[in-house]
Every structure is written in C-alpha cells, then in structure tokens.
Amino acid sequence: MKRYVQLENVQKVFETKKGRFVALRDINLSVHEGEFVSIIGHSGCGKSTLLNLITGLSTASDGVLLCAGREIAGPGPDRAVVFQNHSLLPWMSCFDNVYLAVERVFGAQESKTQLRQRTHDALKLVGLTDAAHKFPHEISGGMKQRVGIARALSMQPKVLLLDEPLGALDALTRAHLQDELAKLVAAIGCTTIMVTHDVDEAVLLSDRIVMMTNGPAATIGQILEIDIPRPRERLALAQDAHYLRLRGEVLRFLYGRQYIAA
Amino acid sequence: MNVVSVSKEWQKAEPKVAKIETISAPEPAAIPPAAGVSVLKRYGAVIFNILRALFPAALGLAIFVGLWAIVAHRSGLPGPMPTWNSALKLFSDPFYQRGPNDQGIGWNVLRSLSRVGMGFGLAAVIGIPLGFLIGRFAFLSKMMSPIISLLRPVSPLAWLPIGLYVFKEAQPAAIWVIFISSIWPMIINTAVGVTRIPQDYLNVARVLKLSEWKVFTKVLFPAVLPYMMTGVRLSIGVAWLVIVAAEMLTGGVGLGFWVWDEWNNLNVEHIIIAIFVVGIIGLLLEQLLLLLARRFDYAEK
Ligand SMILES: Nc1ncnc2c1ncn2[C@@H]1O[C@H](COP(=O)(O)OP(=O)(O)OP(=O)(O)O)[C@@H](O)[C@H]1O
Numbered sequence: 001m002k003r004y005v006q007l008e009n010v011q012k013v014f015e016t017k018k019g020r021f022v023a024l025r026d027i028n029l030s031v032h033e034g035e036f037v038s039i040i041g042h043s044g045c046g047k048s049t050l051l052n053l054i055t056g057l058s059t060a061s062d063g064v065l066l067c068a069g070r071e072i073a074g075p076g077p078d079r080a081v082v083f084q085n086h087s088l089l090p091w092m093s094c095f096d097n098v099y100l101a102v103e104r105v106f107g108a109q110e111s112k113t114q115l116r117q118r119t120h121d122a123l124k125l126v127g128l129t130d131a132a133h134k135f136p137h138e139i140s141g142g143m144k145q146r147v148g149i150a151r152a153l154s155m156q157p158k159v160l161l162l163d164e165p166l167g168a169l170d171a172l173t174r175a176h177l178q179d180e181l182a183k184l185v186a187a188i189g190c191t192t193i194m195v196t197h198d199v200d201e202a203v204l205l206s207d208r209i210v211m212m213t214n215g216p217a218a219t220i221g222q223i224l225e226i227d228i229p230r231p232r233e234r235l236a237l238a239q240d241a242h243y244l245r246l247r248g249e250v251l252r253f254l255y256g257r258q259y260i261a262a
Numbered sequence: 263m264n265v266v267s268v269s270k271e272w273q274k275a276e277p278k279v280a281k282i283e284t285i286s287a288p289e290p291a292a293i294p295p296a297a298g299v300s301v302l303k304r305y306g307a308v309i310f311n312i313l314r315a316l317f318p319a320a321l322g323l324a325i326f327v328g329l330w331a332i333v334a335h336r337s338g339l340p341g342p343m344p345t346w347n348s349a350l351k352l353f354s355d356p357f358y359q360r361g362p363n364d365q366g367i368g369w370n371v372l373r374s375l376s377r378v379g380m381g382f383g384l385a386a387v388i389g390i391p392l393g394f395l396i397g398r399f400a401f402l403s404k405m406m407s408p409i410i411s412l413l414r415p416v417s418p419l420a421w422l423p424i425g426l427y428v429f430k431e432a433q434p435a436a437i438w439v440i441f442i443s444s445i446w447p448m449i450i451n452t453a454v455g456v457t458r459i460p461q462d463y464l465n466v467a468r469v470l471k472l473s474e475w476k477v478f479t480k481v482l483f484p485a486v487l488p489y490m491m492t493g494v495r496l497s498i499g500v501a502w503l504v505i506v507a508a509e510m511l512t513g514g515v516g517l518g519f520w521v522w523d524e525w526n527n528l529n530v531e532h533i534i535i536a537i538f539v540v541g542i543i544g545l546l547l548e549q550l551l552l553l554l555a556r557r558f559d560y561a562e563k
C-alpha cells in the first residue's frame with residue numbers, strides 16, 4: 001500500500017506572550033491510501049493542532065509534511081475538512097453551502113446542471129434531500145454536521161479530515177452518524193483522518209488508532225491496529241472479545257500511566 | 263450501547279431539540295354549535311391583547327401631553343390644543359409656494375430629506391468601502407486610527423465654515439456637514455464587522471481556496487452586513503440630528519430654516535410642530551432601517 005499522508009519529525013511551537021509553547025514534538029506518522037486513522041487523546045493535547053497542520057491552515061515549526069508525495073504548503077480542496085462546529089455559512093441554505101464547494105472544485109469543467117446534480121447527490125448521500133433549502137439555523141445539530149460532511153464529500157477529496165465531527169452531538173445521533181460515516185467512507189474509499197474523544201467511535205471506525213500523550217510537547221504515544229473485519233456491526237461487537245480487548249487497550253493508554261503521570 | 267467519552271463532552275453538547283407536536287394551532291376543524299360565540303371570544307381576546315400591548319405607550323404619551331399642558335398654562339407656551347389646531351391648518355396645504363422664503367411644510371421636509379440623502383449617500387459610498395479596507399488591512403487600520411480618533415469627536419457644526427469657505431455656497435456646505443458627521447459610524451462599524459468575522463468562516467474559504475471575489479461576495483460581505491447596517495442606522499440618526507442646526511445657519515428651504523423663520527415671526531406653535539415633525543421623521547427613518555437590517559440579519563440562533 002502507498003503511503004499517502006506522511007509526517008516526519010513534525011514539531012509545532014506557538015510563540016505566545018509568555019514565551020515559546022511547544023505543542024507538538026517528534027510526530028512521525030504515515031497514513032496509507034484509503035486508510036481510516038483516528039487520533040485520540042486528552043483535551044488540549046494538540047489533536048486539532050496536528051489536524052490543522054495536515055489541513056494546511058497552519059504551518060509546522062519543524063519537520064516535513066507530505067500529501068501524495070508533495071509538501072503541504074497550504075490548504076486546498078484535495079484535503080476536505082469537516083470542522084468541529086460544522087462551520088456552515090449561516091446566510092446560505094444547505095444547498096448553497098454545498099454548492100459553493102462543488103462549484104469551486106468542478107466549476108471549471110462542468111455545466112451548472114451537472115454542478116447542481118452533484119450537490120443534490122451529496123445531500124442525498126447524507127439523507128438531507130428534504131432539508132436542502134433550509135438555512136443552517138433551521139435544522140438540528142446533527143443535520144448541520146451532516147451538511148458539513150456532505151460538503152466535504154461533494155468535493156471528492158483525496159483526503160478527508162475530520163475534527164471531532166460528531167463531538168457536539170448527543171449519544172444516539174452520534175451512534176447513528178458513526179454508522180453512516182463508516183458506510184460513506186467505505187463507499188468512497190478516501191483516506192480519512194479523524195480526531196475524536198470517543199473510544200468506541202475510534203475503535204468502530206478506524207483501521208488504526210493514534211494515541212497521543214498529554215501536552216505540552218505532546219507526541220504519539222502508541223499506535224493501535226484495529227484488525228476487526230468490515231463491515232462492523234455495532235451490536236455484534238458489543239460482546240465481541242477482540243473488540244473489547246482493543247477498546248480496553250485504548251482506555252488503558254488514556255487512563256493508565258499517562259493519566260497518573262499528568 | 264455504551265459510549266465512553268474521554269473528556270467533558272457535555273460542555274459542548276448542544277441542547278437537544280425535541281420534536282413536539284404543535285398544539286398551538288388555532289382551534290381544530292370541528293367547531294361546536296356555538297361557533298359564533300367562540301369566534302367572538304377569540305377576536306375579543308386578540309383586541310384585548312393589542313390594547314394591552316399599546317397601553318404603556320399610550321399612558322406615557324398621555325402623561326407627556328398632560329405635563330405639556332400644565333407647563334404651557336404656567337409659562338404661556340402654546341398648549342396641546344392650540345398646537346394641534348395650528349398643525350391641522352398647516353398640514354391642510356403642505357405644498358404651497360409663495361416665494362423663496364415662504365413654502366409649505368411638505369417642501370421644507372423634502373428639501374431637508376434630500377440634503378440628508380445626498381450627504382449621507384456620499385458618506386456611505388466612501389465610508390463603507392473605507393471601512394472594509396481598514397478592517398482587512400492592519401496597516402491601514404493603524405494608519406487611519408489617529409485621524410479618525412482626532413476628527414470624529416469634532417462637533418458637526420464646526421465643519422460648516424470650512425464648507426462655506428471651500429464651496430462658497432450654502433447648499434453644498436450643508437451637505438458637506440452631513441457628510442463629514444455621518445461618515446464615522448459607517449467606517450467604524452464596517453471595520454469592526456470585518457475584524458469580527460469568525461475565523462471558522464475564513465477557514466472554510468481558505469480550505470476551499472476561494473477566489474478573492476468569491477471570498478468577498480460569499481463570506482466577507484454577508485458576514486459584515488449586520489454590522490454595516492448598524493453603522494448606516496447610526497449615521498442616518500446623526501445626519502438627521504445635524505440637518506436642522508445646519509439649515510438654521512445656512513438658510514434656504516428646509517426644516518431648520520423654517521424653524522428659524524418661525525422664530526423670527528414669533529410663531530411658537532409652528533416651532534413646536536417642527537420639533538414633532540423632526541422627531542417623527544427621525545423615528546420613521548430609524549424604523550425603516552431597522553426593518554431593512556432585520557431582513558439582512560441571518561439570525562444565527
Ligand atoms: N494559536 C495558538 N497559540 C498558542 N497556543 C495554542 C494555539 N492553538 C493551540 N494552542 C495550545 O496548544 C495546545 C493544543 O491545543 P489543541 O487545540 O490542538 O488541543 P486539542 O487536543 O484539539 O484539544 P480539544 O480536544 O479540547 O479540542 C493547547 O495547550 C493550546 O492551548
């Protein structure tokens with residue numbers, strides 16, 4: 001398998017008023033094409049910082065970041081992002097929010113009809129055909145997050161980056177969207193990197209889980225391979241011994257020596 | 263299902279919007295035999311609610327008129343009734359024209375409004391783009407900030423002599439005063455709006471790598487619009503505040519000149535009427551802009 005996203009000795013230092021703050025150090029990670037990787041760690045350890053580096057919204061203080069063999073120089077539509085707080089533009093309908101992305105990526109080579117069709121398809125994929133002409137403030141939190149996912153997927157990105165995409169949702173809606181997300185990503189097959197707080201979510205969706213140590217100067221503590229065959233059934237897994245062992249491993253990392261040391 | 267959350271997820275949890283069957287719909291289709299009565303009752307309730315909403319304002323006005331009557335009685339100012347009668351006469355023929363210095367109240371209002379419109383329009387055309395630039399470029403902001411802080415607190419009428427000197431004429435001088443005194447709120451509010459655009463929206467634009475034009479039309483402008491409308495509203499308020507004073511000094515047809523003229527004629531009733539007219543038109547302008555602003559407010563609840 002090809003290495004698609006590659007981080008070598010990445011370091012991120014923030015220059016603050018109180019001096020240098022080392023947020024990340026010695027991050028080495030390579031993600032294969034089509035792989036689903038989760039990043040998990042305690043609040044404030046630097047998960048968003050790491051994701052923003054891959055997105056290109058901020059630049060590393062040191063180290064090399066590559067995507068498809070090329071240096072990441074800034075953000076671009078080949079790496080679509082689903083933001084933690086949906087980030088839909090409130091003055092546009094759901095349709096227009098997605099259309100803005102579609103138009104940007106395919107506007108040069110496709111007709112208006114084709115662009116509209118793509119937008120419809122993306123919204124249909126997340127089951128929001130009926131809400132297309134509603135505005136963000138008129139729909140629920142779960143629906144907003146789905147529009148955000150539709151917007152990201154509509155761009156047919158090479159890499160999908162998710163920053164706690166379901167973090168703000170209640171447990172039921174979250175479980176439902178996790179299942180949907182698993183299906184969508186499997187169908188499209190794009191490389192996915194997801195930041196999460198939720199151990200079950202990480203185990204259920206990922207091929208590998210990257211566990212980060214606590215900050216400051218956080219780094220990758222352990223990487224866990226999740227070799228559960230897909231498709232994964234939430235209910236069946238609840239009693240699956242292997243699943244429980246993997247889940248226990250993540251919990252041990254998060255609440256074990258790490259936690260005491262902190 | 264057991265979801266283990268690593269951290270205090272509940273802090274971010276959005277309040278769950280529960281689906282509640284609407285029960286507030288007006289009476290179901292099956293109306294009982296005594297339908298007439300229930301309809302009457304319902305209209306009665308509606309009228310009662312309207313009255314209850316208007317009551318405080320009506321009471322306030324009544325007290326005001328009462329106090330006015332008492333003060334008028336003591337001081338010899340025209341009371342509410344004589345003023346009302348005089349107003350009826352005045353407004354029965356608002357658009358007469360007898361020479362350059364004696365025209366109907368309608369003409370005076372229109373001329374004042376047109377001056378305000380021109381001065382304010384110019385201020386908007388220059389102030390709003392300037393506000394965008396100042397908000398977008400920190401350097402420009404630092405460059406302009408001392409000038410703005412220095413000029414903004416200057417009393418509007420202090421600008422009048424400069425206008426008269428430069429334009430040698432009353433009409434453009436009055437417009438100049440309106441322009442210079444109403445431009446500041448638009449510059450400042452627009453600039454503040456630009457700096458307050460949530461980083462999230464700009465991040466969306468960056469991830470999509472939108473063109474500068476798209477960023478402006480799809481992100482910057484809609485995000486700043488509510489701030490801009492606040493600036494516009496404040497500016498119109500200032501402009502209308504200043505026009506009466508400016509016209510008193512420059513003359514010509516207009517509400518300010520009319521007030522001064524009536525003072526020279528010692529027609530105090532007309533002066534009081536003018537005060538009401540200025541107040542009511544200011545109120546209408548404000549309401550109109552509020553309405554407009556509400557249309558542009560994307561209401562992020
Ligand atoms: N722009 C910045 N300037 C200075 N320090 C920053 C900046 N951004 C983040 N940090 C610091 O870097 C650390 C990591 O922040 P980050 O937002 O990446 O954490 P996180 O793991 O995403 O947390 P959470 O799970 O709560 O979202 C924090 O200590 C934070 O205070």
Ligand SMILES: [Mg+2]
Nearest residue numbers: 047048049163
């Ligand atoms: Mg974060």
